[in-house]
Amino acid sequence: MQKTDTKSNGYPKSIGYIIANEGAERFSFYGMRSILATFLVFHFFNPSLNPALQVTAEAKANETTHFFVSLAYALPFVGGLMADWFFGKYKVIMYVSLVYCLGHLCLALFDHDLEKFKYGLILIAIGAGGIKSCVSANLGDQFTTHNKHLVSKVYGWFYFSINAGSVLYTILIPLIYDRFGAKWAFGIPGILMALATIIFFLGRKTYVNVPPSGVNKNNFVFISIYALFNFRDKQKNQSLLDVAKRKFDHQKVEDVKTVYNVLAVFAFIPIFWALWDQNLSEWVLQATKMDRHILGINLLPEQIQTVNPFFLLVFIPIFNYWLYPFLDKNGLKTTPLRRIGAGLILLALSFVIIALIQSRIDAGEHPSIWWQILAYAILAAAEVLVSITGLEYAYTQASKSMKSTMIAIWLLTTALGNLFTALVNRSISNGGFFAQFKGADYYWFFIGLLCFFIIVYLFVSPRIKVREMVLGASN
Incomplete structure (x- = not known):
């Protein structure tokens, strides 16, 4: 049996759904972010355009923007653990996508209420963070030994969809914001996120779903914490992490x-x-x-x-x-x-x-x-x-x-x-x-x-x- 399966050059049916979902999601995220700093300044922190308030207003806008980005990039660690240990990638992507959509809705509805607007940013950060840790890995899960040689091409299209969304958002959303106002400028990315969620849901019967593995104690966090709290047991010529070999798999400690x-x-x-x-x-x-x-x-x-x-x-x-x-x-x-x-x-x-x-x-x-x-x-x-x-x-x-x-x-x-x-x-x-x-x-x-x-x-x-x-x- 030297010949490969005749379907080896065929792409999994799920790929189109995943790539379309990613392109729409990235448009929604970067679309709202493209106008976030200027919106915060001119609608919340200095709507009267008072020159004396501009420095403070810009600092507040930058503070809010960077806290939002920080949260969005900190949560993938949590999202990845939830997917791998408890729920699986499909459920995490699906659930946090709904949270994501709710966040966009808050931005569009509460463009004159700063506190509720910030709640929308938090919900979007949760959604973006949860998706970011799962989508690219879920893409790789769709391939088998028969078509794994196509992975690099698919990831090329995957990242092309991200960059295409990046170019489109920076051209269109600021233009919409300038001509039609904040509600439409934040609402359209929300519509795109809702579309991304629907696309992902429609492909549910085509996905290869890797089941969650349960809590894996042989991981980076558990091994590091154990070694840190048992450092006194370290022997001569041992590294600190070698202490953890008493309780954890030796190869995992080396990893x-x-x-x-x-x-x-x-x-x-x-x-x-x-x-x-x-x-x-x-x-x-x-x-x-x-x-x-x-x-x-x-x-x-x-x-x-x-x-x-x-x-x-x-x-x-x-x-x-x-x-x-x-x-x-x-x-x-x-x-x-x-x-x-x-x-x-x-x-x-x-x-x-x-x-x-x-x-x-x-x-x-x-x-x-x-x-x-x-x-x-x-x-x-x-x-x-x-x-x-x-x-x-x-x-x-x-x-x-x-x-x-x-x-x-x-x-x-x-x-x-x-x-x-x-x-x-x-x-x-x-x-x-x-x-x-x-x-x-x-x-x-x-x-x-x-x-x-x-x-x-x-x-x-x-x-x-x-x-x-x-x-x-x-x-």
């Missing part, structure tokens, strides 16, 4: 060690997201004060974000198929750790441009939006170097049983970065320590903090042990 090796790199990632996510809030608010005339078109400030996914789609093939091979061929090996370091440096450069733009705005000028587009281009290059490489690094360095854990921890780095930025903006809005960093000084503070991390990274990264692991080696 947990691979996670901590990756965490040495991940410790530098939250600062990346603390700055990166400002392009969807602080940068948008900055764009409101700039000359946005491009090729005879006066763009809305929220629409400038469209260039980010555009640059990503351009840079990803350039980096993978030209830049990396060119540098490797000429003796400068582009290891994952070097790519991440270069990405952090480019991130700092993009924020230097933003800080210089802000200095001109502080002086009463209206600089061209082309300068911010340049910053977006450099930011996209940094994202390719750090975000894509970081996730690849996590996969190749962690053992097979810990790859799902690494996805959750990777998403937590985004949550931590946004939490820090939210707390900085809370301090500013309350007149606290960070209130001294006004205008361009705000960006220079983050640049200085990032430069500190870069210096530490350049010292630490050469000393990080890199494990030569192949993705499929343990399959």
Whole structure:
């Protein structure tokens, strides 16, 4: 029996439902987020457009936005556990999708009630967080040994749907917000989320549903906590985690060690997201004060974000198929750790441009939006170097049983970065320590903090042990 099944080149019937669901869900999430910061400023925190209140209003809007993003990226860890241990992926996706829809409904209905509007944001964060941890894994579950060679192509379409949604939301939703108001601008993403839920439900009979496995005690959290509370039992020449071998599976303990090796790199990632996510809030608010005339078109400030996914789609093939091979061929090996370091440096450069733009705005000028587009281009290059490489690094360095854990921890780095930025903006809005960093000084503070991390990274990264692991080696 050397021949493969005749259906080996056929895609599972469930794939169309899953990809359509993801595209609609991403449109709904990023659609509402594209206008969130400006909406909060002009509808809740400074509706009278009082110049004396603008700094505080923007800080409050940024605080709310970053807390929302932090919650959305912290909850996938919980959603993943609920799916794997208790309910299965289908039920979690279905249930939290309903919560998701309710959150969008709150945004559309309570666009003049801040407290109830925030409840809507919390519900959306719960929905987005629960879905994020399950959808991509559910996609992989649909394949068998007969058609697993099609997985990479399907994931390509999966991520294409995400980027397509990203481009559409940044063009359409700000335009709807400008012409028809907040109710429609928040309502349409809600309709898309309802559509995503219906599409997912319609495919229910086609899915391969992997049943929940129950609570697995041989996991990263349980092993780490046990080792921490029993550190006194550590023997000479043992690592702290070896203590856990008395109670847990020995191989699982060794697998947990691979996670901590990756965490040495991940410790530098939250600062990346603390700055990166400002392009969807602080940068948008900055764009409101700039000359946005491009090729005879006066763009809305929220629409400038469209260039980010555009640059990503351009840079990803350039980096993978030209830049990396060119540098490797000429003796400068582009290891994952070097790519991440270069990405952090480019991130700092993009924020230097933003800080210089802000200095001109502080002086009463209206600089061209082309300068911010340049910053977006450099930011996209940094994202390719750090975000894509970081996730690849996590996969190749962690053992097979810990790859799902690494996805959750990777998403937590985004949550931590946004939490820090939210707390900085809370301090500013309350007149606290960070209130001294006004205008361009705000960006220079983050640049200085990032430069500190870069210096530490350049010292630490050469000393990080890199494990030569192949993705499929343990399959």
